[in-house]
Amino acid sequence: MSSYQENRRADRAAERTQDREDRRLELEAKLAAQAQREKAEQEKAEQKAEQARKDAEAKRRQKQQEGRARRQERDRKKAARRAKVAKVTRWLNANPVTAFVAFVMVCSIVPAVISQVGALADAKVNVFLAALLSAMLEGTAWALTFMGKNAEDAGRPAGKYRVATWCTAFLAAGVNYWHWAAVLPADLWVAVVFASSSLIAIYLWDMKTHGSHGKTKQERQEEKARREHLAARRKHHKDVAKQADRIMSAVPHGTYTEDEVWEAAWRIEYGTEPGMTPDLYSQATAARVELQAAIDIAHENRPELIRAGLLTGLTNPLPHRLAEGIPTLGAVSPIPSLPKGSEAPTALAGIGMYGSEDASEKAREKGSEKASRNAGGNARKGRSDEELKTLLPEGLKAAADLVAEGGQISAAALSKRLGIRRDDARRLRDLVVAERKLKLVDGAVVGA
Structure with a gap:
């Protein structure tokens, strides 16, 4: 009996232990399920809060964009109004x-x-x-x-x-x-x-x-001056005007301007550019030849002209002021100072400058000629005129060399280069200078 009871108690104890274990397991399952539900609810709440935050952020951004758009529209309208006002103001200022x-x-x-x-x-x-x-x-x-x-x-x-x-x-x-x-x-x-x-x-x-249109005063003056010019041109050059009228009537209307037709008529009538004629070219050439002749006279009589200028200055009834000092040769000389180098007219002929050196050379040559005449009488010694003419080509070549070297055609230079006496060199120098002057005048006439 005791053994049975003990087994019975053991079975009941085991059942109670099993019931407690079952209740524990059931409780744990309920707690786990409750925890799972709470976690799901928490996650759902977090998701809802996140969505609400996102919605609020999106709404805030939308309001910011709408506010920015409204401000931009207001600024655009203000700018358009300012532009219209500025346009009207500019128009009023301009008109x-x-x-x-x-x-x-x-x-x-x-x-x-x-x-x-x-x-x-x-x-x-x-x-x-x-x-x-x-x-x-x-x-x-x-x-x-x-x-x-x-x-x-x-x-x-x-x-x-x-x-x-x-x-x-x-x-x-x-x-x-x-x-x-x-x-x-x-x-x-x-x-x-x-x-x-x-x-x-x-x-x-x-x-x-x-009333606000029409030509200005300057334009009217220019138009008047042009009409006067055209009238004077037709009055002074009637033959050219007739030729120009013929040309203008022959070509299609508007083909050429009046000035172009006048230039063509002038060239047909005179063969020169407008403003010049063969007579004017002849006068210019004659004046150059006369100028060259005057320069030749000055070249031969330079010391005498200087002396005459000095005497003229001393006897001038209107003397210069004392503050100006002694008058220079240039101020009292009848002939102005001639240009030097390639600018002088005689430089083109290789004659050289008319400075003090040339005058000194002439004076020395005249002194040498006078001394030779005093020593040997009035009879001229040396080469004859025919012999000097024979030496002229060599003299011209030597003169060309002197000019190319930048020197002057002097008797001393010719005497040294050709090996002849100084007196013969002086006479040959005169022939060479005359020949080169003649070539210069011929070249000027041909060029004109």
């Missing part, structure tokens, strides 16, 4: 006359139309018809005005439009004057004012479109 003319025109047209409506209404004309007829009268004047402006811009005659415009304007002015003269016979100035309101606008527009 103040047009602005004031338009203002006065409006102030003139509106009273004129109202006055005409009143005049027709007083004549028992329907107000609507009176308004149409008044607009027709003023509108006709302005339609003719703008038609004339378009014709003038297109280069067509606009005189008939201007005449018609003024006729219509005077008709409208007559209606206004007649009406107010009848209404206020004691105050005719009122009638004159209303009549002028139909004319002032047309007058201002006509002055603006025609």
Whole structure:
């Protein structure tokens, strides 16, 4: 019995232990499930909060974008208004006359139309018809005005439009004057004012479109000078003018300008560029030859001219001021200082400069010639003229070499190069210089 009871107690204890274990496991399962539900709910709550945050952020950004767009639109509208104002301001600054003319025109047209409506209404004309007829009268004047402006811009005659415009304007002015003269016979100035309101606008527009155009004073002066020049040209050169007229009538219209045809006619008539003639070239050549002859005389008589200039300065009845000191040779010499080097006319012939060195050379040569004559009598010694002419080609070659080397054609240089006496060299030098001068004059004539 005891063994059975013990087993029974052991079984009941085991059952209770198993029940406790089952309840523990069930509790743990319930706790795990509860924890899982709580975790899911927490995650769901977090997701909902995150979504709400995202929605709020998106809404905030949307509001910022909308606010930015509204500000940009306001700025754009402000900029557009400023641009319009600036455009109008620039136009007003650039066209103040047009602005004031338009203002006065409006102030003139509106009273004129109202006055005409009143005049027709007083004549028992329907107000609507009176308004149409008044607009027709003023509108006709302005339609003719703008038609004339378009014709003038297109280069067509606009005189008939201007005449018609003024006729219509005077008709409208007559209606206004007649009406107010009848209404206020004691105050005719009122009638004159209303009549002028139909004319002032047309007058201002006509002055603006025609009075502000035309040539400037300088352009008119230039045009006058050109006409005078053309008249004088045709008067002084009648043969060339006839030739130019023939050429102009022969070629198609507009092919050449008047100056181009005149230049061609001048070349046909004279064979030279315009302004020059063969006679003028002959005069210029003769003047150059005379100048060269004067230079030759000065070359041969330089010491005498200097002495004459000094004596002229000493006997001058209007002496120079003492502060100027002793007068220089250039101031009292009848012949001005000649250019040096390649600029001198005689340099082209290889004659050299007319400076003090050349004068000294001439003086030394004359002194040597005088001494040789005193020593040997009046009879000339040395080579004959025929022998010197035979030496002329060699002298010309030696002179060309001297000029190429930058030297002067002197008797000493020729004597040294050709090995002849100084007196013969002086005479040969004169022949060489004369020959080179002759070539210079011939070259000038051919070049002219």
